[in-house]
Amino acid sequence: MIKHPTSSGDAHKVLAKHGKTFALASKFMGKETSYKAARLYAFCRYLDDLVDERATIQSARNALRETRKHLLSGTGCDPVVADFLSLARDTSMDPALAAILIDGLESDLTTVAIDTQEELVQYAYRVAGVVGLMMCAVMNVKDSRALPFAIDLGIAMQLTNIARDIREDAAMGRRYIPGSWIDRLRARDLVAPSACTQAAVSSGLKKLLNLADDYYMSAALGLHYIPLRSQFAVRVARSVYREIGQLIRERDYNVNESRIIVGNARKVRVSLRALFSEPRESTSDIAEKNCISKLHTPLLGLPGVRVSYEGKPGCLA
Structure with a gap:
């Protein structure tokens, strides 16, 4: 499970381990932007882990829905969600985009x-197209x-x-x-x-x-x-x-x-x-x-x- 990126080093470690192509690309962004990109990547990876590392489909679904609720309300004590909400505020990003991503990930919990x-393009939009929008922010x-x-x-x-x-x-x-x-x-x-x-x-x-x-x-x-x-x-x-x-x-x-x-x-x-x-x-x-x-x-x-x-x-x- 991805932990809360408490520092630039933590966020970049997650990126380097799980997203080597994006880690390479981020080197061209500049320190501040690359840190923000690494935090976004860590959050998206955290959502993936909510799906892949839960013992049952229902527990994964519950975790995603709870996260979605906190994103849309702008509250919640989960440190990863809190960090993403902070990032969203700092970059004028709409947290509702992350809710769309969660909807896409939830669709993976049953037989696909x-x-x-x-249908394929709509699915790809939910799980990746909206990440492109978040990256713009x-x-x-x-x-x-x-x-x-x-x-x-x-x-x-x-x-x-x-x-x-x-x-x-x-x-x-x-x-x-x-x-x-x-x-x-x-x-x-x-x-x-x-x-x-x-x-x-x-x-x-x-x-x-x-x-x-x-x-x-x-x-x-x-x-x-x-x-x-x-x-x-x-x-x-x-x-x-x-x-x-x-x-x-x-x-x-x-x-x-x-x-x-x-x-x-x-x-x-x-x-x-x-x-x-x-x-x-x-x-x-x-x-x-x-x-x-x-x-x-x-x-x-x-x-x-x-x-x-x-x-x-x-x-x-």
Whole structure:
């Protein structure tokens, strides 16, 4: 269980142990921002532990709901929740975003059998897209036009996680790849795909990673709305995480061998490419048009999602 980060060192230790890619990226943020990011990560990890480390489903559900209540009321004696509420006040972050995250985590407590792409994107928004919105507050992003792109990066990373962790999730009765993509295979069919089912699984993983790439590319269009130092951090995190998908492709979509990890040497190459070689999009017109694309159709009306009203683009924060 993650303990209350009582110091900068504590928060960074949690980040270094459980989120190596984000720890690398945070080095570009500056001391104050990286500490805030580490505190946010520790809080999100704490919520994950509420789900994974409880003895029963009901006790996990009770813990999540109790945390949700304290977040929305702004009270509670749990030191981790108190630290997050302090962070939220300091950064003008809406604690209701964390409540959405909890709703997503609670949906993992029962058998997961996502059926459509729309359901998948909505789930990814709840457990990762809202974290992108919270990171905007942490990074002191002032332009609300950044919000939809932050959502897109969170969604892209979550889709990557699903591709990487397909076997582990399936062993817990969770199938996030839409059933409509993989001939309605059940979670248990994904733990160790047979020769008969591997083709469907590979096809589903290919669609999943292609969808993730759509969100990664959209996220890149909004980078210029972020303060410069944080831009560097986001570029590194985005590129290194996206590389997981490339490794899965190189394995011909076979994730049965061992956990996919981007090695240190490859991380360095990818990070340098992200910082110095990748094109920097700065045309806001392109960003505005992309923001109202089909990527956000399943999310209309949710916090931070771009909508169109009275014939003009707008952003609901």
